[in-house]
Amino acid sequence: GAGVSQSPSNKVTEKGKDVELRCDPISGHTALYWYRQRLGQGLEFLIYFQGNSAPDKSGLPSDRFSAERTGESVSTLTIQRTQQEDSAVYLCASSPTPGQGARGYTFGSGTRLTVV
Amino acid sequence: AQSVTQLGSHVSVSEGALVLLRCNYSSSVPPYLFWYVQYPNQGLQLLLKYTSAATLVKGINGFEAEFKKSETSFHLTKPSAHMRDAAEYFCAVSSNTGNQFYFGTGTSLTVIP
Numbered sequence: 001g002a003g004v005s006q007s008p009s010n011k012v013t014e015k016g017k018d019v020e021l022r023c024d025p026i027s028g029h030t031a032l033y034w035y036r037q038r039l040g041q042g043l044e045f046l047i048y049f050q051g052n053s054a055p056d057k058s059g060l061p062s063d064r065f066s067a068e069r070t071g072e073s074v075s076t077l078t079i080q081r082t083q084q085e086d087s088a089v090y091l092c093a094s095s096p097t098p099g100q101g102a103r104g105y106t107f108g109s110g111t112r113l114t115v116v
Numbered sequence: 117a118q119s120v121t122q123l124g125s126h127v128s129v130s131e132g133a134l135v136l137l138r139c140n141y142s143s144s145v146p147p148y149l150f151w152y153v154q155y156p157n158q159g160l161q162l163l164l165k166y167t168s169a170a171t172l173v174k175g176i177n178g179f180e181a182e183f184k185k186s187e188t189s190f191h192l193t194k195p196s197a198h199m200r201d202a203a204e205y206f207c208a209v210s211s212n213t214g215n216q217f218y219f220g221t222g223t224s225l226t227v228i229p
Contacts, residue, residue, distance in 0.1 A: 045159035
């Protein structure tokens with residue numbers, strides 16, 4: 001597609017429920033990143049995919065968080081047994097090659113997750 | 117409108133020397149300013165951020181940055197470079213209401229032994 005697409009744009013869920021967040025990167029972009037942004041904070045790195053492998057999962061905050069990527073396309077971030085501290089905007093970014101860093105990033109518009 | 121300019125796409129310093137990476141911003145509203153570091157094959161990591169509190173901000177790994185409104189600058193410094201500091205550094209600005217980030221083009225830091 002023309003840009004990075006994330007869905008849903010907003011999600012309100014009850015504490016303890018599971019949620020899935022979806023990211024469609026730009027076609028042909030091999031690198032895909034998930035970030036989290038809490039209100040007033042900077043981006044918090046979660047996970048990086050190169051193709052469908054994840055060389056860097058160091059940012060996943062707990063084992064309730066997991067992510068998958070199908071080939072060089074869609075990625076799904078799953079949060080199990082959501083907690084109130086999971087409330088944040090979850091941002092996805094893709095880039096043509098991993099070495100370009102943020103200068104090559106295209107961000108999606110994010111999913112605003114609210115856990116009540 | 118917001119934008120960030122990083123002067124110098126490549127900076128080389130000797131180990132133990134001062135690190136100075138420059139960032140100038142433009143923003144029509146009070147900005148949030150950030151410095152991120154990216155090591156090879158990793159995601160961005162937040163070094164430090166300015167959110168209208170103290171103008172001198174201390175971050176991780178011995179880095180700090182000073183917000184100077186009169187100069188519209190937010191330069192990143194570290195008194196003594198270490199080999200592990202070799203990476204790419206990005207300055208970013210965002211508004212205090214949105215999640216849209218505007219990144220600079222990055223500065224690649226090389227540390228010479």
